[in-house]
Each structure stands twice: as structure tokens, then as C-alpha cells.
Amino acid sequence: MxxxxxxxxxxxxxxxxxxxxxxxxxxxxxxxxxxxxxxxxxxxxxxxxxxxxxxxxxxxxxxxxxxxxxxxxxxxxxxxxxxxxxxxxxxxxxxxxxxxxxxxxxxxxxxxxxxxxxxxxxxxxxxxxxxxxxxxxxxxxxxxxxxxxxxxxxxxxxxxxxxxxxxxxxxxxxxxxxxxxxxxxxxxxxxxxxxxxxxxxxxxxxxxxxxxxxxxxxxxxxxxxxxxxNVEKYKQLRREKEIANELTGKAAEDFVFNKEKDVLIKEGRTDLAQKVDWISSREDGHGYDIRSYFPDGTDKFIEVKGTKFKNSNYQFYLSERERVIAKEKGNQYVLVLVENVGNPNLTRIIKEVRDPICSISFKPINYLCSLTITEVNENE
The missing domain is CATH 3.30.930 (BirA Bifunctional Protein; domain 2)
Incomplete structure (x- = not known):
């Protein structure tokens, strides 16, 4: 204008x-x-x-x-x-x-x-x-x-x-x-x-x-x-944040999904490229987003973390399910970090971490608590 x-x-x-x-x-x-x-x-x-x-x-x-x-x-x-x-x-x-x-x-x-x-x-x-x-x-x-x-x-x-x-x-x-x-x-x-x-x-x-x-x-x-x-206002922002993060995450996964296929095709493994599966696009709970393959045919389980920013100090969350599967899959589990999500000219993978359980630091932020009540005293 x-x-x-x-x-x-x-x-x-x-x-x-x-x-x-x-x-x-x-x-x-x-x-x-x-x-x-x-x-x-x-x-x-x-x-x-x-x-x-x-x-x-x-x-x-x-x-x-x-x-x-x-x-x-x-x-x-x-x-x-x-x-x-x-x-x-x-x-x-x-x-x-x-x-x-x-x-x-x-x-x-x-x-x-x-x-x-x-x-x-x-x-x-x-x-x-x-x-x-x-x-x-x-x-x-x-x-x-x-x-x-x-x-x-x-x-x-x-x-x-x-x-x-x-x-x-x-x-x-x-x-x-x-x-x-x-x-x-x-x-x-x-x-x-x-x-x-x-x-x-x-x-x-x-x-x-x-x-x-x-x-x-x-x-x-x-x-x-x-x-x-304010608590109620904070809830509104958190909902907006969740929506924004979901969109960023899906865009990052889409980028990695297509990149995986391109890499395998360049390695002469078109057969494997055709089998790359973006699992989280249709269902949740697997502990990873994409099932791909290393050029030698070994399974590759990819968890994608994306950010809209360029940032050298990358912080992200792993769910308990993701942590368990990462530990189970070991060297076949790959954490892929993507920056500048949403900018087609600048989106790129900044790091691929194989077996992240052995490579990154973890900090617990929540605790699951349980309490067994054996008897209720009505006079209390």
C-alpha cells in the first residue's frame, strides 16, 4: 500500500x-x-x-x-x-x-x-x-x-x-x-x-x-x-502459545519429512525414501514423529523440535514417552532441531542428535504425586 x-x-x-x-x-x-x-x-x-x-x-x-x-x-x-x-x-x-x-x-x-x-x-x-x-x-x-x-x-x-x-x-x-x-x-x-x-x-x-x-x-x-x-489472562496466553507451538512443530516436521526423503534419494535409496512415514501427522503417542531409515537400511526414529527463531541456546521439552522410547531405541533414535520455522528461505536443520539420552542434559520440571487414603475420620 x-x-x-x-x-x-x-x-x-x-x-x-x-x-x-x-x-x-x-x-x-x-x-x-x-x-x-x-x-x-x-x-x-x-x-x-x-x-x-x-x-x-x-x-x-x-x-x-x-x-x-x-x-x-x-x-x-x-x-x-x-x-x-x-x-x-x-x-x-x-x-x-x-x-x-x-x-x-x-x-x-x-x-x-x-x-x-x-x-x-x-x-x-x-x-x-x-x-x-x-x-x-x-x-x-x-x-x-x-x-x-x-x-x-x-x-x-x-x-x-x-x-x-x-x-x-x-x-x-x-x-x-x-x-x-x-x-x-x-x-x-x-x-x-x-x-x-x-x-x-x-x-x-x-x-x-x-x-x-x-x-x-x-x-x-x-x-x-x-x-x-493475571491467572485467567495467563491461561489465554498459554492456549495461544499451545496453538502457535503446534503449528510451528507441524511445519518443522513437514520440513524434516521432506528433507529425509531428499537425502535418501541422493544416497540412491529411492526405495527407502518411498517408505518414510510421518507418523505424528495422523496419530500421537509413539514417542517420535517420523519413521525413516539410514542409508544402510537401519530404522531411524526421528523426534522433531522446531523454533521460529535462530538461537544457539536451544531449549525444548521431551515427554516421558519420548524419553522412554529414546532410551529404548538408543542409536536409532535421532533428535532433529530445526530453526527459523515459517521462513521458507531460512528454515534449516541446525542439529541432529543420535541417541540423545547420552548427549543432552535433562532437568525435571514436574513431579507425579500419589496419596493413598486408607481411612476417613468423619470427626476430623
């Missing part, structure tokens, strides 16, 4: 109003810029995103801020999923993770980013917590052409503490100039970043949150940025 000038907001009106508004010491709700920034721009962005079927928009509140009471050094427009950013009874940028547009103190530049809540944390602690996320997103930028122009460098918003914290909490960002940016590209980048955001939430953030909410060490709680998710 071609860019239309002033579809989202009138840049000249924005610039004039911004400079006039910055001269004030406190918010003025009657000021033209207040109405433009806090109400009109979020509404026009929401309208444009509805037309483009922006993922999970029904859960997202688009909020803008010029400061609470006192005029802030850095203005922002945040996209707050109520299941990830609820504090008390309202959505807030102080907790959780969200997409946000951050404006520099001079108003000439703004940054589209994924950021985390910074409530009550020092600048150094925010930077420490953001480091792992930035390393992760840096890998995605290298492998995804749609993230052209994005980076993970810390940027300058303003000289005071609050803008510094905003910039430090950004895990990935892209810079735009107020006078030269293209609206169509900005909206395209928003959609791309939103898709990336939810893939990250489903595959990583929820898992990190699940482990962190179970911390019983006061010291660890003090060290970790708070991730609070």
Missing part, C-alpha cells in the same frame, strides 16, 4: 505543537498538542492497524503519554496487551513487556521498540536485565530480512533518568526521523515487530515467566524485573 502523507498525523501540526507544549511545566489537557498526541494519533494508528488485521489487537490498548502531571522529557505511544502489562486494574508500561514508540526529547526522532517494564529498578539493573534479550534479538536481525534497519544498540532519548531507563529497557529498536519517515513502512514495521513480539512471548517470555513466578529465594526476587500475569 502506498504511503499517504498525514494519514497517521500531521507532521507540521505535530512539530509546531510539540515545541509549544514543551515550554509548559505541567500537562494541559486543553492544548492542541495534548489532544493530538494523547487521543488523535493513537486512534489513527489503531484504525490503520485494524485495516491490516494486526495480531491480538483486541487485547491491545494503544496508550500515549506526555508525562503525568509534569511534562516528561520523553513522550511515548505504547501497545499494551492487557494479559502482559496489567498492574492492579489497569494496563501499565511499568510492568511486563510491550511494543512502544519512544520519542527523543527534541521530538525529531522516534524509535519503534520492544521494551520491558522498569518499575523501581535502577538504570544499571535495567541494562543488566536487557542484555540477554538484546543478544537474542540481535541473532534474529541477522537472519530476518524483514527486520532491516532494526538493531539492539542503546539509543539517546534525553539526559534525565526516565528517558535513559526507557532506552535501556528496549530489547530491539528502529529509528525514524519525524520529517522523513514513511508511514507505510512504519506500519509494515509495526506488523513485523508485532509478529516477532508474540512469537517471542510464546516461545520464551512465558517460559521465563513460568519459572520466575516460582522463585522462592528473596534474593532472586530482588534481582529480577517483576513479571506479573
Amino acid at each position: 502506498d504511503s499517504v502523507k498525514f494519514t497517521l498525523f500531521d507532521v507540521d501540526r505535530f512539530w509546531t505543537g510539540f515545541n509549544d507544549y514543551k515550554k509548559l511545566k505541567v500537562d494541559n489537557r486543553e492544548h492542541d498538542f495534548f489532544q493530538l498526541f494523547r487521543n488523535e494519533i493513537p486512534a489513527s494508528i489503531e484504525k490503520a492497524l485494524k485495516e491490516r488485521q494486526f495480531k491480538n489487537l483486541d487485547h491491545i490498548s494503544i496508550k500515549a503519554s506526555t508525562g503525568t502531571g509534569r511534562i516528561s522529557d520523553s513522550f511515548w505511544i505504547a501497545f499494551l496487551d492487557d494479559r502482559l502489562t496489567t498492574k492492579g486494574n489497569r494496563v501499565s508500561t511499568q510492568v511486563g513487556i510491550y511494543i512502544v514508540i519512544l520519542f527523543s526529547e527534541d521530538g525529531q526522532n522516534f524509535y519503534l521498540s520492544i521494551s520491558t517494564g522498569t518499575e523501581k529498578f535502577s538504570l544499571s539493573k535495567i541494562r543488566e536485565q536487557a542484555k540477554k534479550g538484546r543478544e537474542f534479538f540481535a541473532k534474529q536481525i541477522q537472519s530476518n530480512d524483514e527486520l532491516l534497519g532494526f538493531n539492539t544498540n542503546e539509543f539517546y532519548l534525553g539526559k534525565s533518568e526516565r528517558p535513559k531507563k526507557y532506552a535501556a529497557s528496549a530489547l530491539i529498536n528502529k529509528r525514524y526521523n519525524l520529517f522523513t519517515f514513511d508511514e507505510a513502512q512504519l506500519l509494515k514495521d509495526l506488523i513485523t515487530l508485532n509478529d516477532l513480539f508474540y512469537d517471542y512471548v510464546y516461545e520464551h517470555y512465558l517460559e521465563d515467566n513460568n519459572s520466575q513466578t516460582q522463585l522462592d529465594s528473596l534474593e532472586k526476587k530482588k534481582m529480577t524485573i517483576r513479571r506479573v500475569i
Whole structure:
């Protein structure tokens, strides 16, 4: 879709109003810029995103801020999923993770980013917590052409503490100039970043949150940025995660299924290629996804694990059934790890692990408990 000038907001009106508004010491709700920034721009962005079927928009509140009471050094427009950013009874940028547009103190530049809540944390602690996320997103930028122009460098918003914290909490960002940016590209980048955001939430953030909410060490709680998710809202996200993971898993299995046949054909074993069986496409519970063959005709039992991301630190789950079958089949059982699932040009097998029971580390995360009640005392 071609860019239309002033579809989202009138840049000249924005610039004039911004400079006039910055001269004030406190918010003025009657000021033209207040109405433009806090109400009109979020509404026009929401309208444009509805037309483009922006993922999970029904859960997202688009909020803008010029400061609470006192005029802030850095203005922002945040996209707050109520299941990830609820504090008390309202959505807030102080907790959780969200997409946000951050404006520099001079108003000439703004940054589209994924950021985390910074409530009550020092600048150094925010930077420490953001480091792992930035390393992760840096890998995605290298492998995804749609993230052209994005980076993970810390940027300058303003000289005071609050803008510094905003910039430090950004895990990935892209810079735009107020006078030269293209609206169509900005909206395209928003959609791309939103898709990336939810893939990250489903595959990583929820898992990190699940482990962190179970911390019983006061010291660890003090060290970790708070991730609070309402129980019912968390269930919704978990259901979405399960659906997303199932789709990713099936796509990875399909990729490996076809790759197995290609490899056998190249090895001159067309007879074996014709017998490769994608078992999990029609039934579950075997403890592996694909029955294939090594070129010498030996059975090959393949369990596939896929991710939408490029990631050197690969974490995944094995069911008890998969673990038992892997142990039983030994060197015939192969764990196949696939990255960049969903990107036809970049999907690839990053590792094949034969006899994974002897090669990977296991960490139990649940316990099956039983209790036999021999007698019930009605007086208790």
C-alpha cells in the first residue's frame, strides 16, 4: 500500500505543537498538542492497524503519554496487551513487556521498540536485565530480512533518568526521523515487530515467566524485573502459545519429512525414501514423529523440535514417552532441531542428535504425586 502523507498525523501540526507544549511545566489537557498526541494519533494508528488485521489487537490498548502531571522529557505511544502489562486494574508500561514508540526529547526522532517494564529498578539493573534479550534479538536481525534497519544498540532519548531507563529497557529498536519517515513502512514495521513480539512471548517470555513466578529465594526476587500475569489472562496466553507451538512443530516436521526423503534419494535409496512415514501427522503417542531409515537400511526414529527463531541456546521439552522410547531405541533414535520455522528461505536443520539420552542434559520440571487414603475420620 502506498504511503499517504498525514494519514497517521500531521507532521507540521505535530512539530509546531510539540515545541509549544514543551515550554509548559505541567500537562494541559486543553492544548492542541495534548489532544493530538494523547487521543488523535493513537486512534489513527489503531484504525490503520485494524485495516491490516494486526495480531491480538483486541487485547491491545494503544496508550500515549506526555508525562503525568509534569511534562516528561520523553513522550511515548505504547501497545499494551492487557494479559502482559496489567498492574492492579489497569494496563501499565511499568510492568511486563510491550511494543512502544519512544520519542527523543527534541521530538525529531522516534524509535519503534520492544521494551520491558522498569518499575523501581535502577538504570544499571535495567541494562543488566536487557542484555540477554538484546543478544537474542540481535541473532534474529541477522537472519530476518524483514527486520532491516532494526538493531539492539542503546539509543539517546534525553539526559534525565526516565528517558535513559526507557532506552535501556528496549530489547530491539528502529529509528525514524519525524520529517522523513514513511508511514507505510512504519506500519509494515509495526506488523513485523508485532509478529516477532508474540512469537517471542510464546516461545520464551512465558517460559521465563513460568519459572520466575516460582522463585522462592528473596534474593532472586530482588534481582529480577517483576513479571506479573493475571491467572485467567495467563491461561489465554498459554492456549495461544499451545496453538502457535503446534503449528510451528507441524511445519518443522513437514520440513524434516521432506528433507529425509531428499537425502535418501541422493544416497540412491529411492526405495527407502518411498517408505518414510510421518507418523505424528495422523496419530500421537509413539514417542517420535517420523519413521525413516539410514542409508544402510537401519530404522531411524526421528523426534522433531522446531523454533521460529535462530538461537544457539536451544531449549525444548521431551515427554516421558519420548524419553522412554529414546532410551529404548538408543542409536536409532535421532533428535532433529530445526530453526527459523515459517521462513521458507531460512528454515534449516541446525542439529541432529543420535541417541540423545547420552548427549543432552535433562532437568525435571514436574513431579507425579500419589496419596493413598486408607481411612476417613468423619470427626476430623
